[in-house]
Amino acid sequence: MTSAIPSLRTLIVSAAGSASDALRACLADAGCTILAEVAPGPALAAHIAQHRPDLIVLGASSGAGQLASAVALACGTERRPLAVFTSDDSESSIDAAITSGVAAYVIDGLEPGRVKAVLGVALARFRQQGKLLDELSGARTKLAERKVIDRAKGILMARHKFGEDEAYQKMRSMAMNKKLKLADLAQRLLDVEELLDR
Template sequence: MASKRQSAPPARPLRIVVVQAADAALRAQALNVGLQEAGYEIVASLPADMHLPEQIALLQPDMIIIDAESDARDVLEHIVIATRDERRPIVMFTEDDATSSMEAAMAAGVSAYIVAGLQAERIKPVLNVALARFKQEQKLLAELDDTRHKLAERKVIDRAKGLLMTRHGMTEDAAYQKLRTMAMNKNLKLAEIAQRILDVEDLLG
């Protein structure tokens, strides 16, 4: 008898921490209901205080939602500290439509800044867009970091080639082949052997 194909396990709901400013207490119930109806797991509702970074690190949420009716600069300061070492998508619901407030929020790492949008039916599409945007930003940052790393390695290799060419009268191709051979013999990356050569040169003067 042919075995039935096992279906993939259902994806777990996003784990969300809600950070609420003091002025948003009356909106808390509406936000929580909207999140639960959309199928999200609220792991905690936290005040924006000095303990927030420690609590975020302990809870390890998938997303952070800020609910601040008006000026949320104090909240943002705590969020910046809480997500400094490990970025997470952040969605902010507020009634503050000042351009300066929006710019401050985006600079702090907020993925979506939603003004007057705290309706239950809007929560899920807003969070989906914020999550997609966050993933795209992280991908771009990773690609940029990879490019910078490769450029840095290229500079180290070029410097080591130049040193070999000067010290031993080699051509550029011969210097490059020398580096490759040394790297293979020592089971190191090309940039690693190049850096070792430069380190030795610095020591010996």
């Protein structure tokens, strides 16, 4: 798992604008390619977009939670693995960092022999988080589609005195004939119903 680290294009974001020499050395020893080192601020999103890093490493002696939140916001919808190396052990910072999607939060643990393993775990956790978010998004989409289908089915039942199964089969048949997804057909039926009710 950690064998993928040497190819990681890494951006360092440091609260002080200058990460410790030890952090840079540990990342280099882990085989990371350091693209740049930047400070948080208005240009952070532009730096992330310009460099398109595979990994973002945050260095902060304090305020690590705020820094993580700022970096996550700067990443926008394009999630990236975040690893924090800090001496900030406050519960609020840890909570803020985890809420921001940080995959590794290491307190006073900048040991050259461990960094590669920590980054490997961070990458695995990031992939797992992505999988869970995709599953959640899929479940929400299916639920929303089910609600649209049920509403459209209700309209057919009320207008044409169909039973529930008959309304569903009618919609299914129409969707196949029109080469539409059932949810798309249902949305069209709802749109027509709304138009007729005006």
